[in-house]
Amino acid sequence: MSSPYDDEEEEQEFEPDEENPRKVLYSSDFSQNATKTESSSCWFDSLEQTRDSTRAPQRTRKWEKSIPRMTYCYESFKYSTLKNYFHTKQFDAAEELLRAFYSSQNNPFLAILHVVVNEPSFHEAKKNSIAYFIIRQFDKALRSGECNQSIALLDDSVKTEAFRIGLLKNCVYLDPIVSAFDLQVNAERLFKHYVDMMIEDHFYKEACLVAAALGLQHCFSVRQIVIPLIYQDRINLVEKYLHNSPQQQLETVKTLDEMCDRSFNLRREVLSTQVPFAKTQQLYKKNLCKLGAKLAKTYDIDPDLCPNILLEKQLGTIRFLFHKRYSDNSIENENWIDLIKVAVGTSRFLQRQLIEVFVEFNDLESGLKWTEYYKLSEEDLPVEVRRAKQLFSSSETTVTEEIWDDAPSQDEATNPFDGTPFPLKREQVVWADSKETMENALRRIQQMDVFGIDMEWRPEVTGKASPVSIIQVSSKSEVIIFDALRLKELPEDEIKKFFLRLFVENKTCVKLGYGLLNDFRQLLKTFPFLEELLHKAGNIVDLQTVHDKLRQIEGFFPAGHPPVPQLKGLAELTYLCFGVLLDKTEQMSDWEKRPLKQVKLLYAALDAFVLLRVHDFIEGRISEMQTAFRIGHKTGRDFLKSRARKKPFPVNPRASSGAASSLYGRGRGRGFLRSAVEEPQPAGRGRAAMLQRHTEEPPMKPAELSVVCDTMLQGLGRQLRNCGVDVRMLDSYDDHDLAVKIALEENRVILTKGSPFQKLSGYLSAGRCYAVRSAGAKEQCDEVLRHFNVKVSVEDIFSRCSTCNANNYVKVTPDEMRRCIKKLKHEVESPVAASGGHIDLETFHLNNSQVRVQVDTVPASVLDRVDTFFVCSHCGKVYWEGPHFERFQRQFAHILKVE
Numbered sequence: 001m002s003s004p005y006d007d008e009e010e011e012q013e014f015e016p017d018e019e020n021p022r023k024v025l026y027s028s029d030f031s032q033n034a035t036k037t038e039s040s041s042c043w044f045d046s047l048e049q050t051r052d053s054t055r056a057p058q059r060t061r062k063w064e065k066s067i068p069r070m071t072y073c074y075e076s077f078k079y080s081t082l083k084n085y086f087h088t089k090q091f092d093a094a095e096e097l098l099r100a101f102y103s104s105q106n107n108p109f110l111a112i113l114h115v116v117v118n119e120p121s122f123h124e125a126k127k128n129s130i131a132y133f134i135i136r137q138f139d140k141a142l143r144s145g146e147c148n149q150s151i152a153l154l155d156d157s158v159k160t161e162a163f164r165i166g167l168l169k170n171c172v173y174l175d176p177i178v179s180a181f182d183l184q185v186n187a188e189r190l191f192k193h194y195v196d197m198m199i200e201d202h203f204y205k206e207a208c209l210v211a212a213a214l215g216l217q218h219c220f221s222v223r224q225i226v227i228p229l230i231y232q233d234r235i236n237l238v239e240k241y242l243h244n245s246p247q248q249q250l251e252t253v254k255t256l257d258e259m260c261d262r263s264f265n266l267r268r269e270v271l272s273t274q275v276p277f278a279k280t281q282q283l284y285k286k287n288l289c290k291l292g293a294k295l296a297k298t299y300d301i302d303p304d305l306c307p308n309i310l311l312e313k314q315l316g317t318i319r320f321l322f323h324k325r326y327s328d329n330s331i332e333n334e335n336w337i338d339l340i341k342v343a344v345g346t347s348r349f350l351q352r353q354l355i356e357v358f359v360e361f362n363d364l365e366s367g368l369k370w371t372e373y374y375k376l377s378e379e380d381l382p383v384e385v386r387r388a389k390q391l392f393s394s395s396e397t398t399v400t401e402e403i404w405d406d407a408p409s410q411d412e413a414t415n416p417f418d419g420t421p422f423p424l425k426r427e428q429v430v431w432a433d434s435k436e437t438m439e440n441a442l443r444r445i446q447q448m449d450v451f452g453i454d455m456e457w458r459p460e461v462t463g464k465a466s467p468v469s470i471i472q473v474s475s476k477s478e479v480i481i482f483d484a485l486r487l488k489e490l491p492e493d494e495i496k497k498f499f500l501r502l503f504v505e506n507k508t509c510v511k512l513g514y515g516l517l518n519d520f521r522q523l524l525k526t527f528p529f530l531e532e533l534l535h536k537a538g539n540i541v542d543l544q545t546v547h548d549k550l551r552q553i554e555g556f557f558p559a560g561h562p563p564v565p566q567l568k569g570l571a572e573l574t575y576l577c578f579g580v581l582l583d584k585t586e587q588m589s590d591w592e593k594r595p596l597k598q599v600k601l602l603y604a605a606l607d608a609f610v611l612l613r614v615h616d617f618i619e620g621r622i623s624e625m626q627t628a629f630r631i632g633h634k635t636g637r638d639f640l641k642s643r644a645r646k647k648p649f650p651v652n653p654r655a656s657s658g659a660a661s662s663l664y665g666r667g668r669g670r671g672f673l674r675s676a677v678e679e680p681q682p683a684g685r686g687r688a689a690m691l692q693r694h695t696e697e698p699p700m701k702p703a704e705l706s707v708v709c710d711t712m713l714q715g716l717g718r719q720l721r722n723c724g725v726d727v728r729m730l731d732s733y734d735d736h737d738l739a740v741k742i743a744l745e746e747n748r749v750i751l752t753k754g755s756p757f758q759k760l761s762g763y764l765s766a767g768r769c770y771a772v773r774s775a776g777a778k779e780q781c782d783e784v785l786r787h788f789n790v791k792v793s794v795e796d797i798f799s800r801c802s803t804c805n806a807n808n809y810v811k812v813t814p815d816e817m818r819r820c821i822k823k824l825k826h827e828v829e830s831p832v833a834a835s836g837g838h839i840d841l842e843t844f845h846l847n848n849s850q851v852r853v854q855v856d857t858v859p860a861s862v863l864d865r866v867d868t869f870f871v872c873s874h875c876g877k878v879y880w881e882g883p884h885f886e887r888f889q890r891q892f893a894h895i896l897k898v899e
Helices: 006-010 028-036 043-052 079-087 091-103 108-118 120-124 130-144 156-171 174-180 187-200 204-214 226-231 235-242 246-259 266-273 285-298 307-327 333-344 348-360 364-374 383-393 435-445 492-504 516-526 528-535 543-550 569-578 598-625 636-640 687-695 714-722 737-746 756-761 777-787 814-824 883-891
Strands: 429-432 450-457 468-474 479-483 510-513 540-542 706-709 726-729 749-752 769-771 809-812 832-834 837-839 869-872
Touching: 079 091, 079 130, 091 108, 091 130, 108 120, 108 130, 108 156, 120 130, 130 174, 156 174, 156 187, 156 204, 174 204, 187 204, 204 226, 204 235, 226 235, 226 246, 226 266, 235 246, 235 285, 246 285, 246 307, 285 307, 307 333, 307 348, 333 348, 348 364, 348 383, 364 383, 429 435, 429 598, 435 479, 435 492, 450 516, 450 598, 468 516, 468 598, 479 598, 492 528, 510 598, 516 528, 516 540, 516 636, 528 636, 540 543, 540 636, 543 569, 543 598, 569 598, 706 714, 706 737, 714 726, 714 777, 737 749, 737 756, 749 756, 756 769, 814 869
Parallel strands: 429 479, 450 510, 510 540, 706 726, 706 749, 749 769
Antiparallel strands: 450 468, 468 479, 809 869, 832 837
């Protein structure tokens, strides 16, 4: 007897990837042709032409057709009853129906496969479908012992059939099937050769998903699976594949480091691998370096093991410092010189690169000074510097002297404490760098009822983490600054005793800080053995969390202070409370340099001293306004509970001792997935509770929601932007931590998915980070809009530029656009008028600005069909209403607010 779904799945073709809906498959014929054009520059163009071709031949799925099938059929299952229970949310009844079916079958493993594949929702390939629910409930029954079945029923033929079904529908059902059918046991013997065939046929996504689910990463080199996925820009799959595989993590970072070597020919490497659908536009060494640094940081890999990535990071730091000095003018010259010296170090390569950067910024005079400082030879210098050197040597002109050594600076001549915005004198600041001074300071601290605490460390200009340099503790009458570098020299027991007295013993003392989570994280990087001790700290108040909540209380801060947009963090909170600007120019300093200058002591002391003033002001305003808001006190455990990365998934207890755990290893019902993000729920289950607290609040307009989308959610970002939401999107190669920086600086909500949620949410207050559950971009957009109770109107559709996120447009008539197009084709026309200005026919700049209108993207065929063109005032992209607008309206008709 044949399987009831044999014919149905026999001719199944590969489905387009949700991440790349335009994905077109092609055969190895093109790969052979690609090698012929290796010496030609048209290889990338030919790859693009092949990707865009709608008649490209499809790759064969030999591995899929080679898996043997079983013959079985079951007729006793009540599909309609289960469907009714599921859609009416009678999940207990649904589970009971399934349990009754399991217990009545001689082989429930084969029976459940039959039920799943014959369930109509199986072809939807969604995690909130009935088919997925059936598999998960069967797995749950096995874990809980409700369905006790002999392990002998799971022979090789049953496992192979389960594996074959798990591969269908883009492997959506693979993970729960691996867990329920114990496919990790003997996985290398049973299934490794199928993964080999996938790799041979260039199906790297499928090979990645199967190898990760079965724990077979150790059987393959990173160049077989990981590197091709990187070429295809599937970084989220790379992170999933590397999870719980330390050897592969290290090998991946080392391989990326080799590819970041300046002598490495990346183009030749891509050609030799013949990876289909390689994202050639993004395959630059800069992106590979960013990815390598991101993975090394995520997996705690020693930076010394990837010297090329470290070198590129240092060069990037040097360019960043140049930007801070020459463009932003936001760093003092003396601090800039100190940091440049640390960043360059003794590397002759970086010393030469430093001089070239001076040439780029057109500062040859300073470049000559650094040339003399590093004693660079003539052959090491750019041509421009050589000429400038000859010019200075042949004339009486001399290079301007700058601060190079530890000579006294101007702040030694004047007392910077004289002009402080708060009553803080130099004699109130105590420097503690010895056992005696530290002991005396701790005695005074233990008598305090409240103190402010802050920490400073040098920016990571060397590509490695910097230790905490100083710890500032302030009362209302004095500020004590501990030298953490000297503290680090003490024995471990004495260091523990120091922090025990500082944070734990005085339990009634309130400890105030701003952004304490970052301080605690940096402290644990410096003293890793303090984690258990810091968990015991109590009465901690993070004014950053308080600041975030007070933003939502209208009229809390006094009116009348003129807005200063560039302010952020503690400087912004201080300004809102007192109208006083804190000088933050010393923030980027070499805090490891001793002795500290007076101006640095002042900066460090004020950062702790002002915390008590701000706290008193907020308490006073709460009492004055009689608001229900209260300042919450937390423990160190509350701050650090999100610090630990997601723990490895439990190993399947029925697996062999040598098998790795799967993505959905048996957790015995302990909720091991929910530490990072809740397990996917069936439609309607849990979603109502998730939305309840938001739908009870007044709805917001799309423009009122500002978000930053994590690396794997670019599709969601574009959909939200089309709905009018203010969206920043991370690139695939960016570090997840960049989302935190953007969220804090621009007051945005982070949208992420999967394991990064646990890490990112720890940096922000409650509600500022959301883990998306849905799979497709459209479903994700729907979920986010509903979660935050955003009401979208027709006017919001395409109200933002999909390219740059701007929401200002200039209207241009078809006649005006027609004259621009004619001018682009070298036909002379008079200047074209636009609303509020004109489009320069020579440069096509908009409204006398530097924004060039993208006239070349407008097809001549739409000029007679469009009434008005809308030109983005920020990037110059041109829009007009057409069928795409109507299609988008239909897609989101269920959430559109139509008047």
